[in-house]
């Protein structure tokens with residue numbers, strides 16, 4: 001059995017992850033964390049409001065769907081206390097990811113930070129990287145529900161990072177272009193523009209739009225329901241048991 005803690009279990013993703021864990025015959029829910037929880041126990045597992053009270057919980061994996069402001073300290077806490085982190089929470093800086101990977105190697109502890117657990121979104125990122133080699137002019141439009149705290153999305157940032165590996169940084173658009181309304185051209189990642197849409201009714205969606213002489217290419221992924229992320233979370237939980245360092249991106253556990 002893989003013993004699992006879920007941090008952020010009262011949230012949209014955390015509550016979906018609880019159902020997923022309860023459905024797996026090889027997972028056991030052994031602890032739940034959320035500052036908003038009032039019960040002492042839920043789904044047969046003890047409930048905590050503060051992670052400091054969880055050091056004695058016997059667990060293999062720490063699933064984290066909390067919020068960007070606490071994602072780093074939670075992941076650090078998991079690694080330091082013997083739990084393998086499987087983190088979906090977004091908002092990490094490059095330096096934070098690097099220091100967590102370094103720590104995991106020192107501790108020889110497996111882990112995963114995945115900006116997107118939906119298999120289709122992981123494929124979108126890989127296809128975008130392949131396309132950027134031949135279509136270096138590209139913009140990203142990410143669209144999410146209106147309760148999302150961070151912008152741009154972790155997925156949009158990771159997509160841009162992957163494309164930057166195969167694309168020379170360069171300015172896109174007219175050299176003398178001017179924003180007459182601030183922000184009109186979106187965020188700038190090495191010349192690639194990222195646009196964030198927030199609307200009620202949406203879940204998580206992304207378009208990567210490539211343009212070239214006389215042709216265009218658009219790659220799009222849609223998560224219509226948060227169940228879309230659960231195959232990837234379950235895969236991550238099983239795979240972190242077999243590695244001795246933290247990986248950034250679910251693609252590390254897929255045969256792509």
Ligand SMILES: NC(=O)C1=CN([C@@H]2O[C@H](COP(=O)(O)OP(=O)(O)OC[C@H]3O[C@@H](n4cnc5c(N)ncnc54)[C@H](O)[C@@H]3O)[C@@H](O)[C@H]2O)C=CC1
Nearest residue numbers: 008010011012013034036065066070088089090115116117
């Ligand atoms: N990697 C992926 O595939 C996905 C990642 N996400 C990310 O997951 C995160 C959570 O998203 P939602 O569930 O929509 O947010 P949410 O706001 O519905 O839930 C967050 C929960 O975390 C709890 N929380 C806050 N601070 C905490 C702490 N220190 N320890 C434990 N729990 C804490 C809150 O009380 C809340 O219940 C966001 O960063 C989002 O971008 C969301 C969907 C998919």
Ligand SMILES: O=C(O)C1=N[C@H](C(=O)O)C[C@H](O)C1
Nearest residue numbers: 090115116148153154155204
């Ligand atoms: O907040 C969300 O909902 C999501 N967050 C992740 C992100 O920032 O990329 C993954 C997915 O897009 C849903």
